[in-house]
Amino acid sequence: MNSAKLQELLLTHFQWFHRHPELGNTERQTTARIREILAAAGVEILDTGLSTGLVAIVRGKGGPVVALRADIDALPVTEASGLDYASENIGCMHACGHDFHLTALLGAALLLQEQKDALDGSVKLIFQPAEELIGGARQVLDSGALDDVREIYGLHVASEVPAGTIAVSAGATHAAVGGFQITVRGKGGHAAAPHECVDPIVAAAQLVGAAQTIVSRNTDPFDKAVLSVTSVHSGNTWNVIPPDARLEGTIRALGTEQYKSIAGRFGQLCRGVALATGTEIDYTWHLGAPATNNDPALTRFAAETAEGLKLTVVPDVPGMGGEDFALYQERIPGVFWRIGVGSPQAVHHPAFVADPAPLHTAATLLAALGKAALKRLVK
Numbered sequence: 437m438n439s440a441k442l443q444e445l446l447l448t449h450f451q452w453f454h455r456h457p458e459l460g461n462t463e464r465q466t467t468a469r470i471r472e473i474l475a476a477a478g479v480e481i482l483d484t485g486l487s488t489g490l491v492a493i494v495r496g497k498g499g500p501v502v503a504l505r506a507d508i509d510a511l512p513v514t515e516a517s518g519l520d521y522a523s524e525n526i527g528c529m530h531a532c533g534h535d536f537h538l539t540a541l542l543g544a545a546l547l548l549q550e551q552k553d554a555l556d557g558s559v560k561l562i563f564q565p566a567e568e569l570i571g572g573a574r575q576v577l578d579s580g581a582l583d584d585v586r587e588i589y590g591l592h593v594a595s596e597v598p599a600g601t602i603a604v605s606a607g608a609t610h611a612a613v614g615g616f617q618i619t620v621r622g623k624g625g626h627a628a629a630p631h632e633c634v635d636p637i638v639a640a641a642q643l644v645g646a647a648q649t650i651v652s653r654n655t656d657p658f659d660k661a662v663l664s665v666t667s668v669h670s671g672n673t674w675n676v677i678p679p680d681a682r683l684e685g686t687i688r689a690l691g692t693e694q695y696k697s698i699a700g701r702f703g704q705l706c707r708g709v710a711l712a713t714g715t716e717i718d719y720t721w722h723l724g725a726p727a728t729n730n731d732p733a734l735t736r737f738a739a740e741t742a743e744g745l746k747l748t749v750v751p752d753v754p755g756m757g758g759e760d761f762a763l764y765q766e767r768i769p770g771v772f773w774r775i776g777v778g779s780p781q782a783v784h785h786p787a788f789v790a791d792p793a794p795l796h797t798a799a800t801l802l803a804a805l806g807k808a809a810l811k812r813l814v815k
Contacts, residue, residue, distance in 0.1 A: 437546065443796040446543045449473065450792050451521040453535040457510030457528045460566030463488040466508050470538065470563050479545050479561070484579040489565035489572065491581040494548040494806075496555025500813040503560040503582060503768070504544055504802050505590040505761065506537035507567035516786040532783045533593030536790045536798070538563055540591060543799025548806060556814045559806040560585060570613065570724035573760040577767065586813055587734060588770035589805045590761045591798060593790050594752075595783055597776030600794040602742045602801065603752040604773035606732040611660070611688040612695035613758025616721040618643065618706065620670075622714075624679035636681040637670050639713040643683065644668065646705045654701050661689040661698055662756050688756040692726040699723075725760040731769040738771045741808050742801055757783075775801075 437445075458466050467488050474481055474492050482491045489508055515522045515529040523529045530536075545561050560582065566572030576582065597603050620643070622634035644665050655661050663685065670681035687702075689695040699721040710717040739749045752774055761772045775798050777790040 437550065439796055442543060442546070442799065446539050446795040446799060447792050449542060450535055450539040450795060453539060454519070454530050455521050455524050457523050457525050457530045457535070459512060459528060460509040460569040460572065461488055463508050463565050467563070470508070470542065473542055474545060477546050477549050479549050482581055484581045486565065486575060486579060489563050489576070491563070491576065491579070492545060492561040493558055494545065494552050494555065494561070495558045496552055496810065497557070499557035500586045500810055501558045501560060501584045502806055502809045502813070503562055503585045503588040504541055504806055505562040505564055505588060505764065506541035507534045507564045507572065508538045509534060509566055509568050509572070511568055511784060513784065513786050517789050519789060529786065531785065531788045532568065533777065533790045534567065536593050536777065536792070536795065537591055540795055540798035540802060543795065544802035544806065547799060547803040551807065555807060555810055557810040559810070567760050570758065570760050573763040577763060582764070582768065585768050587809050588764050588768045589738065589802065590770070590772045591802065592759070592772065592774045593777045593783065594774040595777060595779035595781065595788065597750070597774065599776050599778040599791045600797050601748045601750060601776040602773060603750050603776070604730070604735055604738055604771065605752040606730050606735040608690045608727040608729060609752045609754045609772065610728040610759040610762065611690050611756045612692045612723060612727040613686065613688050613725050614695065614721060614723040615684060615686050616699065616702065616719065618683040619718045620681040621716040622679060625677050627675045627677050630677060633677045634714050635677050636679065636715055637677070639709055639715045639717070640668060640670060640681040640683055642709045642713065643706065646709065647702060650698055650701050650705070655694070655698065659689065659691065659694050660754060660756065661694055663687050663698060663702065687721065688758065690727055690754055692723070695723060725758050726762045726766060728759055728762045728772050729765045730771045734769055734771045737809070737812070738773055738805060741804050745801060745804060747797065747801065
């Protein structure tokens with residue numbers, strides 16, 4: 437298939453997926469469409485037991501197995517892009533480029549299927565559900581579909597990078613991400629008699645202030661980290677001190693151990709505030725996904741493969757966004773790279789627009805990585 441024909445086909449698919457977004461673990465129509473496109477091209481679809489999403493395979497001459505991954509879920513965002521192929525599912529939008537990702541992987545599947553007799557092994561194609569829920573990667577891993585995979589490669593759009601430019605760097609480019617929940621229990625009563633109460637709002641306010649010292653005063657200035665309290669709820673009227681308060685928020689760090697250290701320090705502060713205010717404070721935290729960890733040697737390989745296709749390659753800039761591709765990297769050496777789509781707005785914004793022009797570029801690079809990785813592994 438020549439480049440112009442492939443791009444035209446991918447554009448048609450991309451616009452369909454953009455018009456029909458679905459949230460994590462509900463991507464049934466999306467999965468059915470992917471399955472239909474792959475089956476029409478003769479690509480084998482594996483029986484993984486996944487309720488949404490799927491894993492397919494292009495089998496070569498035997499030998500090693502590598503994997504390519506794209507996520508397929510959308511966000512609960514009402515689209516304001518102005519596109520003539522905007523979301524038809526009000527309140528749901530592909531605001532993070534997953535429609536671009538899965539379309540590029542479909543293109544790679546078509547290219548690899550045409551070249552399967554020249555492959556030195558097999559390439560598994562992961563159309564992963566529920567990335568935004570930080571759970572889809574674990575579903576795929578738990579299915580056992582990747583137990584024989586030697587290397588894995590994934591992509592993501594980059595709104596701030598010129599369209600078609602590849603951004604990739606070794607190490608962590610996406611943060612370890614998770615959240616915390618706090619319940620402050622005091623003693624409610626009349627607001628006119630605070631001395632007869634144990635005010636949970638005062639304790640909660642102290643926690644919000646104290647939390648800001650963890651990154652500024654307990655974290656190495658050269659380490660990138662974020663702690664944000666994003667939800668505070670207590671009381672329901674003006675003249676009653678409530679019995680409890682609830683806080684939630686997120687912790688992010690470019691290193692899993694850094695994340696755990698920050699989470700642990702916040703627990704110490706909770707215990708101190710509880711002691712100082714006479715409240716009881718329940719604090720829990722969870723790590724949704726670790727930091728990405730691009731293998732240095734494979735990162736060089738990915739960059740050289742892109743350069744071999746005459747693509748512009750630049751270092752990726754680490755950010756505090758999370759990515760459950762990191763869960764694959766805990767078991768399988770791999771690289772997560774980004775491709776510029778030149779959007780005027782960042783991902784997760786209702787006016788985010790991915791330029792579809794680099795779809796052919798992304799598909800070609802994915803296919804080239806799969807083919808070249810197999811060739812290198814059999815040497």
